[in-house]
Amino acid sequence: MKTSSFFISFFLIVITSCAQKRQSIVGVGKEVDPYHFTQTKNLTITHGCVLSAEPLASEVGLAVMKRGGNAFDAMIATQLALAVVYPDAGNIGGGGFTVARTSNDSLIALDYREMAPLKGSRDMYIDSAGNARTDWSQNGHLSVGVPGTVAGLFEEHKYAKLPFAELIQPAIDLAQNGFVLTNGQANSLNENREDFIQYNTKPTAFVKQKKWMKGDTLFQPELAKTLMRIRDFGMKGFYEGETAKLVVAEMQRGKGLISYDDLKSYVCKTRKPVEFDYRGYNVVSMPPSSSGGIILGEMLKMIEPYPMHDYGFQTKQSVQLMIEAERRAYADRAEHLGDPEFWNVPQNILLSDAYNKKRMSDYDSTKASESKNIKAGNVHESNQTTHISIIDDKGNMVAVTTTLNNGYGSKTVVGGAGFFLNDEMDDFSIKPGVPNMFGAVGGDANAIAPGKRMLSSMTPTLVFKNHKPFMVVGTPGGTTITTSVFQSIVNVVDFGMDAKDAVDKPKFHHQWLPDTIYLEKGFNKTTADELQKMGYKLYMYNAIGRTELIKILPDGKFEAAADIRGDDSVSGY
Numbered sequence: 001m002k003t004s005s006f007f008i009s010f011f012l013i014v015i016t017s018c019a020q021k022r023q024s025i026v027g028v029g030k031e032v033d034p035y036h037f038t039q040t041k042n043l044t045i046t047h048g049c050v051l052s053a054e055p056l057a058s059e060v061g062l063a064v065m066k067r068g069g070n071a072f073d074a075m076i077a078t079q080l081a082l083a084v085v086y087p088d089a090g091n092i093g094g095g096g097f098t099v100a101r102t103s104n105d106s107l108i109a110l111d112y113r114e115m116a117p118l119k120g121s122r123d124m125y126i127d128s129a130g131n132a133r134t135d136w137s138q139n140g141h142l143s144v145g146v147p148g149t150v151a152g153l154f155e156e157h158k159y160a161k162l163p164f165a166e167l168i169q170p171a172i173d174l175a176q177n178g179f180v181l182t183n184g185q186a187n188s189l190n191e192n193r194e195d196f197i198q199y200n201t202k203p204t205a206f207v208k209q210k211k212w213m214k215g216d217t218l219f220q221p222e223l224a225k226t227l228m229r230i231r232d233f234g235m236k237g238f239y240e241g242e243t244a245k246l247v248v249a250e251m252q253r254g255k256g257l258i259s260y261d262d263l264k265s266y267v268c269k270t271r272k273p274v275e276f277d278y279r280g281y282n283v284v285s286m287p288p289s290s291s292g293g294i295i296l297g298e299m300l301k302m303i304e305p306y307p308m309h310d311y312g313f314q315t316k317q318s319v320q321l322m323i324e325a326e327r328r329a330y331a332d333r334a335e336h337l338g339d340p341e342f343w344n345v346p347q348n349i350l351l352s353d354a355y356n357k358k359r360m361s362d363y364d365s366t367k368a369s370e371s372k373n374i375k376a377g378n379v380h381e382s383n384q385t386t387h388i389s390i391i392d393d394k395g396n397m398v399a400v401t402t403t404l405n406n407g408y409g410s411k412t413v414v415g416g417a418g419f420f421l422n423d424e425m426d427d428f429s430i431k432p433g434v435p436n437m438f439g440a441v442g443g444d445a446n447a448i449a450p451g452k453r454m455l456s457s458m459t460p461t462l463v464f465k466n467h468k469p470f471m472v473v474g475t476p477g478g479t480t481i482t483t484s485v486f487q488s489i490v491n492v493v494d495f496g497m498d499a500k501d502a503v504d505k506p507k508f509h510h511q512w513l514p515d516t517i518y519l520e521k522g523f524n525k526t527t528a529d530e531l532q533k534m535g536y537k538l539y540m541y542n543a544i545g546r547t548e549l550i551k552i553l554p555d556g557k558f559e560a561a562a563d564i565r566g567d568d569s570v571s572g573y
């Protein structure tokens with residue numbers, strides 16, 4: 001589309017939206033004000049709390065809880081609000097995972113990861129010269145996997161108390177009546193402006209002629225209508241009918257592959273959570289199609305025989321041990337993990353004490369080992385997934401991580417339906433040994449096949465102590481997700497940290513390939529120098545993760561920490 005007609009259409013959208021009455025309060029109970037809200041990073045409270053990437057979304061979740069909803073109600077309302085107020089990663093056009101515990105003590109793992117379209121194929125990103133085309137797998141229509149988030153929301157709703165229509169209404173109000181942009185949100189939209197123009201076939205709410213400024217109102221009337229269809233027709237309001245037709249039309253305009261059948265046949269899978277012990281704590285996390293739970297288990301089991309507490313926080317000894325565990329676990333990820341319906345994942349072996357002990361038999365505490373192997377890639381610096389942690393006083397604990405993959409996913413918005421589509425196809429191994437945008441490599445286990453789910457690193461996790469709730473934790477961060485959750489757990493269990501320190505202290509990351517340690521800004525300089533002397537290559541990283549962690553204190557209170565690295569905020573009572 002020509003730029004001029006793009007702008008004319010855009011202004012028509014804005015004029016229409018501005019003509020609507022500017023309401024300042026959203027939600028069925030009208031408790032949340034989208035023009036006045038504050039970030040809260042830390043809170044210790046009694047009844048329940050919601051931690052998410054945006055204060056408005058956390059507020060929506062809390063309002064639902066105060067109205068009689070449980071943690072699942074709050075989760076659904078928060079996820080939907082994020083799809084409006086955090087278009088970078090909050091989504092209905094992406095996918096994700098939920099790990100939860102219900103008040104009657106059952107454990108749940110929901111897999112609503114995107115799927116390769118039925119017309120997808122193993123070599124769909126290899127060009128005629130045999131080159132892997134990450135430009136096709138990372139942007140625009142061809143990079144999109146069949147979205148799963150809406151199916152996940154309806155599965156979560158089986159454990160909720162309030163009508164779905166009530167939970168989606170705040171998101172509808174926020175999309176229709178607008179909300180005020182923070183500085184970060186305005187900058188992020190400006191930075192992606194050219195991509196939004198390049199990868200769209202219709203005008204979108206996210207581009208305007210002048211720069212977005214802090215304090216501007218973002219109206220998303222097309223998204224509001226899509227959300228209303230979901231409210232009125234349930235799953236069919238997204239996977240069939242008008243919305244599905246708009247997705248298919250968008251695909252056809254941009255040479256994407258998703259068909260009406262792909263959408264209609266999408267299902268959320270209920271899985272058996274990964275469960276293992278670490279120093280007497282019971283850890284519950286996500287099984288494949290995420291690598292998160294298994295890789296987390298491997299890393300914790302590899303370090304368990306060592307006296308981490310005596311080594312001390314971020315000393316040469318503790319960091320080197322954790323790095324070597326991370327290296328070995330990520331090597332396994334590349335070889336052994338993929339969608340369990342397409343690949344036989346040796347989960348029991350990978351989580352066994354004996355296997356992990358053997359894996360560390362070549363560990364040498366005096367020098368760096370080497371990840372000699374296929375071509376290395378760069379780890380991508382971005383935090384465009386989003387994690388929500390919620391707990392209530394009935395015993396429900398919910399950890400959800402969802403994503404569009406990259407910031408704003410494929411950058412393609414469904415024309416007429418107003419939501420971003422993911423670029424999750426890049427999480428497949430598009431060619432053996434070719435790194436994806438996070439530098440992760442893979443082979444057959446994670447090769448593309450029609451209807452297959454691409455391997456993820458997302459690690460929504462619960463921890464129990466003596467069978468009682470102890471932690472809810474998770475984060476975005478691509479391949480750094482699992483190492484961040486690993487370190488957050490070790491920070492609490494081995495180093496006795498409170499929630500705030502466990503989240504805010506600098507993190508580090510190794511993923512086998514590339515053979516480099518990524519150190520977050522603020523990491524202990526002496527330890528960094530010592531590691532370098534042992535032969536490690538170091539690379540400074542601006543920020544690792546945006547972790548949302550709830551620790552349950554001995555008196556039953558909830559100690560919550562929303563990450564300082566972003567707009568993240570906790571609401572509780």
Ligand code: DON
Pocket residue numbers: 381382383384385403404405406424427455456457458476477478479481
């Ligand atoms: O599923 C995964 O592992 C990735 N698509 C997550 C992407 C992510 O966390 C983006 N932020 N860095």
